[in-house]
Amino acid sequence: MDYGHTLGGIRHTFHNLAEVMAKATPHRSGDALAGIAATSAEERVAAQYVLADLPLQHFLDVQLLPYEFDEVTRLIVDTHDAAAFAPIASLTIGEFRDWLLSEHATPSRLAAISPGLTPEMAAAVSKLMRIQDLILVPARIRNISRFRTTVGLPGRLSTRLQPNHPTDDDAGIAASILDGLLLGSGDAVIGINPVSDNPSTVTRLLRMIDTIRERFAIPTQNCVLAHITTQIAAIEQDAPLDLLFQSIAGTEAANASFGINLALLKEGHEAAQSLNRGTLGRNVMYFETGQGSALSANAHRAPNGIAIDQQTLEARAYAVAQHFSPMLVNTVVGFIGPEYLYDGKQIIRAALEDHFCGKLLGLPMGCDICYTNHAEADQDDMDSLLTLLGAAGVNYIMGVPGADDIMLNYQSTSFHDALYLRRALNLRPAPEFEAWHQGDHFHRLSLEASNPIPASTLFSDPHAQTQPAD
Numbered sequence: 001m002d003y004g005h006t007l008g009g010i011r012h013t014f015h016n017l018a019e020v021m022a023k024a025t026p027h028r029s030g031d032a033l034a035g036i037a038a039t040s041a042e043e044r045v046a047a048q049y050v051l052a053d054l055p056l057q058h059f060l061d062v063q064l065l066p067y068e069f070d071e072v073t074r075l076i077v078d079t080h081d082a083a084a085f086a087p088i089a090s091l092t093i094g095e096f097r098d099w100l101l102s103e104h105a106t107p108s109r110l111a112a113i114s115p116g117l118t119p120e121m122a123a124a125v126s127k128l129m130r131i132q133d134l135i136l137v138p139a140r141i142r143n144i145s146r147f148r149t150t151v152g153l154p155g156r157l158s159t160r161l162q163p164n165h166p167t168d169d170d171a172g173i174a175a176s177i178l179d180g181l182l183l184g185s186g187d188a189v190i191g192i193n194p195v196s197d198n199p200s201t202v203t204r205l206l207r208m209i210d211t212i213r214e215r216f217a218i219p220t221q222n223c224v225l226a227h228i229t230t231q232i233a234a235i236e237q238d239a240p241l242d243l244l245f246q247s248i249a250g251t252e253a254a255n256a257s258f259g260i261n262l263a264l265l266k267e268g269h270e271a272a273q274s275l276n277r278g279t280l281g282r283n284v285m286y287f288e289t290g291q292g293s294a295l296s297a298n299a300h301r302a303p304n305g306i307a308i309d310q311q312t313l314e315a316r317a318y319a320v321a322q323h324f325s326p327m328l329v330n331t332v333v334g335f336i337g338p339e340y341l342y343d344g345k346q347i348i349r350a351a352l353e354d355h356f357c358g359k360l361l362g363l364p365m366g367c368d369i370c371y372t373n374h375a376e377a378d379q380d381d382m383d384s385l386l387t388l389l390g391a392a393g394v395n396y397i398m399g400v401p402g403a404d405d406i407m408l409n410y411q412s413t414s415f416h417d418a419l420y421l422r423r424a425l426n427l428r429p430a431p432e433f434e435a436w437h438q439g440d441h442f443h444r445l446s447l448e449a450s451n452p453i454p455a456s457t458l459f460s461d462p463h464a465q466t467q468p469a470d
Contacts, residue, residue, distance in 0.1 A: 056091050163175075186218070
């Protein structure tokens with residue numbers, strides 16, 4: 001196929017589909033670092049013209065990473081739903097964009113075509129969209145997941161309560177959990193990033209969250225964001241695990257750099273489901289992703305050396321996630337650093353792209369609205385992104401004490417940010433969590449929290465036996 005377009009009397013020619021995709025992408029530092037970004041605005045527009053004229057079918061005929069080389073490609077090809085694709089099979093990428101923005105793209109039709117889309121199709125159409133387009137389309141899509149709470153319903157905004165501590169200290173974690181619960185955070189999950197990645201630490205932290213949950217009858221789910229193998233080992237130690245976490249990427253090689261593959265994810269998924277701890281549903285996986293992960297692992301190239309842009313590889317990670325019907329997926333959009341997303345403008349665009357692609361592909365998408373301290377971004381950028389994602393119908397965001405994660409050393413969103421967004425856009429927590437906040441168990445938590453006792457004592461197991469001193 002001729003990947004070329006004449007613009008202003010100048011013929012712009014691209015050697016392959018990967019080059020078209022990369023050079024059609026709005027500028028970002030990661031693609032520049034990889035040496036594949038458009039060299040001018042004119043070249044970018046020419047690539048977008050080429051992309052707009054490509055049939056959707058072309059993305060089934062041409063694989064960016066060969067089938068025999070990459071297990072993520074095999075997953076995408078082998079699970080593609082031809083019947084779901086049929087209603088849009090005749091469209092080009094540009095025509096698909098127009099259809100998505102039309103009144104014909106109803107929620108039911110968007111849900112129906114989702115299994116017929118590939119990540120590359122979703123990434124391609126997102127490259128042609130303005131910010132407002134990236135908001136309008138996912139706002140129509142509701143991908144709902146359930147475990148003990150229902151996340152993703154219309155008019156709802158959930159939060160992950162993230163009570164990280166630099167030493168995994170029980171009292172510090174308990175104080176953060178208490179703060180979040182009192183401020184309406186935690187209906188998506190109470191999820192701790194542990195400092196120590198070992199089964200005993202994971203088991204201890206899971207038991208701590210579970211004690212809190214049972215003592216005050218909180219409708220939520222727990223998660224300790226250790227490596228999947230550590231969490232499987234904790235399950236073998238009878239840890240009360242609800243959601244199984246893992247970071248994932250869009251190539252087999254990038255996932256290998258995380259120490260995972262599809263077979264290991266399947267093993268973990270089966271182990272978590274075997275516990276049967278959910279009361280409303282069986283969505284047990286929690287995945288995190290982020291643009292630049294493959295590039296940072298030097299795992300962004302096909303065997304012929306052709307590099308693939310970071311946003312397309314991010315969308316491919318969503319095929320991995322969807323295969324396991326997760327409870328939660330979020331892009332940790334600004335966490336990897338300015339080498340990949342340089343400033344607030346790039347972070348905002350990337351987050352909206354990720355959310356758009358994930359929702360279009362059927363995922364219950366959230367976003368860690370964040371940046372590192374060496375990025376050219378600030379909290380004003382995050383306030384803007386928070387509001388835009390709220391308008392786009394994001395399923396959940398992060399709740400970090402003071403928006404400052406003192407263990408991971410990055411800036412995110414606070415419990416108060418979630419309250420702002422709910423009030424500004426008339427959103428409410430998950431229904432089960434909202435009912436709990438209005439009931440006796442939350443009232444008892446509030447009364448006990450007003451007593452001058454350590455938070456760790458408040459959340460200790462009342463049935464535990466006191467051990468005698470040595």
